[in-house]
Every structure is written in C-alpha cells, then in structure tokens.
Amino acid sequence: MFLAGLALLAAAALLDLAAGVRRLLAGIPYLLGVAGSACLLAAGAGALAGHGLRVDLGAALGLGSSHLAADPLSGLFLVVAFGAAVPVSLAFASWATSQPDAGSGAEPGGVRRRGVAAAYALTLAAVAVIVTAGDAFVLLFAWEALTIAFFLLACFGRQREGRTGAALITLVFGKVSGVALLLGLLMLAAGSGSLTLDTFHTVPPGLAHTAAYALLVAGFAVKVGLVPVHVWLPRGYTAAPGPARALMAGVAVNVGFYGLWRTLALLGPPPGWLVTAVLLLAGLTAILGIAHAAVHTNLQRVIAYSSVENTGLILAGYGVALVGAILHNTPLVAVGLLAATLQLVAHVAAKSLLFTASSGIEAAAGTSELDALRGAARRTPWSGTGFAVGALTLAGLPPTVGFVSEWFLLEALMQQFRLPGLGFKLVMALAGAAVALTAGFAGVTFVRLLGLVVLGPAPPATPSTQRDVGVAGRVGIVTLALGCLAVAAVSPWEIRMLAAGLAPLVPAEVTLGALKSPWVLQPVFDEFSILSPSWLWIAMPALLALVAAVTLLASGARPLRVRRVPAWRSATAGVEGADQYTAFGYTNPTRRVLANVLLTRAELRQLDQRTEQQTEHPAADGPRPAGPRLGYTSDVVEVVEQFLYRPLARPLLVLVKLAKRLQSGRLEAYIAYMLIALIAVLAVVTALA
Known part of the structure; x- marks a missing residue:
C-alpha cells in the first residue's frame, strides 16, 4: 500500500x-x-x-x-x-x-x-x-x-x-x-x-x-x-x-513534530538547559502567536498566526515529556507526550478545516479582509459551517476536540508540583501560565471571527450570488468538521490509538493510565482530575433543550419574535460611524492589553475643524457638532523581526556582496576554490583522527 x-x-x-x-x-x-x-x-x-x-x-x-x-x-x-x-x-x-x-x-x-x-x-x-x-x-x-x-x-x-x-x-x-x-x-x-x-x-x-x-x-x-x-x-x-x-499547515507541518518525537526516542534525555529553553520558548511562542492573531484584520493572516500559537501549545506538552525524560519519570513522559499529541491531532483537524473553508469563503467574496467578509459565511453555507466548527475547535470550546486537548495540556503542566527541586517547577509554572493566558485570548480571537464572518450582517453593496465549493469540496469540509466533533466524542478510543503509536517512547500501559474508566479521562496520574468528553455530548444537548424549553415557556405565544432597533452609537447627534464593530475596533482592547507584547503604537490626530457655519445645514441624521474631527490610528510590531532579523540583515547583505566577488567567471579560480576546500577538509579529518 x-x-x-x-x-x-x-x-x-x-x-x-x-x-x-x-x-x-x-x-x-x-x-x-x-x-x-x-x-x-x-x-x-x-x-x-x-x-x-x-x-x-x-x-x-x-x-x-x-x-x-x-x-x-x-x-x-x-x-x-x-x-x-x-x-x-x-x-x-x-x-x-x-x-x-x-x-x-x-x-x-x-x-x-x-x-x-x-x-x-x-x-x-x-x-x-x-x-x-x-x-x-x-x-x-x-x-x-x-x-x-x-x-x-x-x-x-x-x-x-x-x-x-x-x-x-x-x-x-x-x-x-x-x-x-x-x-x-x-x-x-x-x-x-x-x-x-x-x-x-x-x-x-x-x-x-x-x-x-x-x-x-x-x-x-x-x-x-x-x-x-x-x-x-x-x-x-x-x-x-x-x-x-x-x-x-495541517499536513506537512507534522514532519517537524515527528522529528522532535523521533529525536527523543533515539537520543533519550536531553540536556537540562535545552529543556528549559523549549518550555520557555513554547510559552512565548503561544502568547506571541495568539497576540498577533487577535489583532490582524486579514483572515488568512489570523489563521496563520494561530498556527504559531498552536506550535507553542504542542511544544509545551513536549517540554513536559522532556522534563520527565531527564528525571526518569515515565508517567510524566506519558502525560506530556499524550497532551502534545492530542493537541497536535486537534490542530491538524481544525487548521485543515479552517484553511479549507476559508479558501471557499475567500474565493466567493474575492477578498480576505475581515471587514469585507462580514456575513460571508451565510452566503456559502457549506464553507461557513465548516469555518464555524474549525473556529470553535481552535478556541478550545466543548464539545470539540480542541477542548479535550487543551484541558489535557493544562493538566499536564499542572503536574509541576510532583517535581524535585525548584528549577523545573518554576519553568513549568511559567509555561502553564502562558498556556492558560493563550487559551483565554484564543477564545477572544475566534469569537471575533465567528461574529464577523459567520454571524455578521452583510454590507449593503455585497452581491447576493456567490458560489460555494463544489461537491468534492463539500465532502472534504464535512469530513473534517465531523472529525473535529466526533474525535472528541470518542476520545478514549483516540487515546488507545495514541498509546499504541507512542509505544517506542513510553510503554503503552503507562499511557493508558489516562483512562480512568472506559469513558472517563484523567492526566495519567490517579486522583488528580477527571473529564468525560463523551458525557459532554449528552449533557450539552440536554442543557440546550432545557434552555429552549424555558425560553419557549417564558416567551408566551411568540417565542421567535425578534425586535430590531437602530444600534446606539453615541449620545451626541451627528456622530458618524458604523452600526457594528469593525475588525479593528473589536480588537482594540486586546491591542491595548497586550501593548507590551505587540509594541502597540497609537496616534490620535486632528483631521479637520468644523465651524459653526458648517453646522447650520445639519445632515439627515441630526446636527453635527462644531469642533475638531479626530482620527485614530494604531499598529503593532513583529518584535522578533524588528529587533532580531532586521539588524542582522545589513551585515548579511555586506557578506553577500563580498561573496559575489568570488564569482569571477574564471574556471581556474573555481578549481582553486575546490582544491582549497579539499585541503581544508583533509586537514580537519587528519587532526581529528
């Protein structure tokens, strides 16, 4: 095969x-x-x-x-x-x-x-x-x-x-x-x-x-x-x-994680400084990725930065396994690898679904800017439904597989109290705090996508006839969406599969300690905490039915009546603005809260000055007040690129220019270069021998 x-x-x-x-x-x-x-x-x-x-x-x-x-x-x-x-x-x-x-x-x-x-x-x-x-x-x-x-x-x-x-x-x-x-x-x-x-x-x-x-x-x-x-x-x-x-993002990226898993299997415990670096960088990666995903206004850019965030989450679990390998604590290795692999599976399913569905939405709308995609998912129902499921999964909300994996990851990081010494305890605590913070901002990020792309009203000028994906695309989207939901329902079976796959690194019977009972999960260690994802599939629909019944009884004879009124914008007449949040406006609180991470730069400037004479002829929605009309701009900085790679770019360009001088076009010069390189290699080999 x-x-x-x-x-x-x-x-x-x-x-x-x-x-x-x-x-x-x-x-x-x-x-x-x-x-x-x-x-x-x-x-x-x-x-x-x-x-x-x-x-x-x-x-x-x-x-x-x-x-x-x-x-x-x-x-x-x-x-x-x-x-x-x-x-x-x-x-x-x-x-x-x-x-x-x-x-x-x-x-x-x-x-x-x-x-x-x-x-x-x-x-x-x-x-x-x-x-x-x-x-x-x-x-x-x-x-x-x-x-x-x-x-x-x-x-x-x-x-x-x-x-x-x-x-x-x-x-x-x-x-x-x-x-x-x-x-x-x-x-x-x-x-x-x-x-x-x-x-x-x-x-x-x-x-x-x-x-x-x-x-x-x-x-x-x-x-x-x-x-x-x-x-x-x-x-x-x-x-x-x-x-x-x-x-x-959903298929090929797995080779990197496979390489990390295989490296641990082949080489065993790593040096302690490397484990510390992996855990701290994993937490930083998660925060930096979700911070940029939360504030960008381009849909594909948001999803791409979400991949950076999930890399941090997955490697946080991998770091827990590395700590267990150094301490020869097999259950800790098992819980770390299991949490990381569960998050990997959730990311593969959700990211494949989100990118696939967003491609259909983008093709139909002709743009990937969030403000222009408002309500676009309603006009492409297959892609829109898949997009909603993928966003809920990456937000880590039940009953999706993303909730199970993030719960397991947090439980794995909470095992730091079992470690001897203070060093690894502090590092795991810092990584756990970063992951918890990331999970919160992930909810904000993907609620914004759902509110704009799936639930948002379409702009008046948006064409009503937009094509959704074809039959094959619908089959693909439905398959991925069912995977995001069904894998959560059968998480105990998923853990059995992962235990068999992780056997070269940790015995399967240790990994299967995550199964407290056939349908109840625990983080390998007994008497810590439990979760039943399968029970959520019974409890959540039951609660939904209960809420619907109470709503029906309380609403009387008109349970589906909807009251529509103009949105409140300001107490001052004549204030201009949209009736709903923009992609930029929704994230402004996040942009300010994470100002130290994003190096947010904001500017409030005067655009023009209205005089009393300009207010004598009021607009249709009321008189406009005299005074300055202000404009607000804000942008963020990619910290690593700004302070690491751009300073390195100049000396590298100088080296490239110097290297170009070696390209003389003369055959004898190239043969001489090869001879010098060969002599250098032979000298090194002889010295080492």
Missing part, C-alpha cells in the same frame, strides 16, 4: 506537468492524490497495528543500506497526516476545477496553473518519506524536497505584491532547517559509525551528543515555527494558493 500511494502521487505530478492547465483534467491529479493519500493512510494504520513495513532502496536505486521503515510511531504520524490529506485533497480538486482559467487574471485561478498539483503531490510524497526514513540520507533528501515544494506553493501568483518575498523567506528558513539537520545527523553518524537512524542511540553522552541534540531540535523547530524562527510561517502560509494553506 505504501509504494502504491507513492506511485499514485508520482502519477498525479506527471499528469499535472503534462496537462494540468486543461480544465477537464485540472481535478484529476488531486483525485489521484486522494487515492494515494488513502493508500498511505492504510499503510500507516497497518504500522500502527504492529504490521511494520520496510522498503530497501539500496538494490533498486543504488543507495547502499538506505531504506524506508515504519514502526508504530511512524504509523501514528502517517495516520494523522494522511487522515487530513484525504479531505484536503478533495477540497483541492473542487477548488481547481471551479475557479477561472489562469489567464483570466483572477487570483483563485492560480491554482489551475501547471505545476501546482505537482508541488502538492511532491509535498505529500516528501511527508510520507520523511516519516518513514530509515537513515539520515533519505531523511535529508526528503527534507530538501519538502523545502522545494513549500517554495513552489508559496511563490505561485508571484506577480502579486509580497508573494516573491514570502516565497524567498520560506526557502531561506527551509534551507536553515536543512543545514541544522545535516550537521546534527552527521555528528550522530560520526559517533555511531552508521547513517542508520536506529544506531544513533549508541552515541555516548558528551559534547557531540548534546550539540547534535540541540541542532536537531533547532532544525525541526524551524519547520513548526517556534519563536524566534517563526517569521516565515505567517508569510509562507498566506502566500500559498487556496487549500495549499491547509496542506502546508
């Missing part, structure tokens, strides 16, 4: 390159991707059930001992990634066939350009190979392929403002990630005497082990968007066309 899945993805790429711009064939590569993803999903389920796979590449491709292999951990990530890839691919097929031609000038039409489906197929194939790579060479090869695929997806529509810069930033950070992994893997290969990943556990503790651990964590952290290497993520996701954002 695994090889069949890769073959179908290869066929999808070849068909797109051969005839991708033809309207009748535009959706076929994505349907081949659906079939390929289903095959890889089945292969992952088999590995998760204990039926491992191994594909030797040496004999077929001349790559020596290189091979692909899937154990339960690989199977778990194949199931999570390609379980989302199937509905995302369906939405991609609907998107590609329903949009205008590439030459029409419409932005959505970029998805029908030759090469988009090929980049999509390359992304899926790279994800499958990374998760099953058995040696460093195959892992690095697939990692570079994924970097190229991300660049191709981000640079489509590059004629539009900002796309080229976003694609280049995505490529640069992808290469930085690859360099970190290359150095770390080579250090481990030198210590173990082999490129096979399973031999890396033989590397003895020491400087090389610590340096390799830090390099691998840094390399994988770039891919998932941990602060301070997160700045590429909002730009790269936003620049990608349509459902490609769901592919990148």
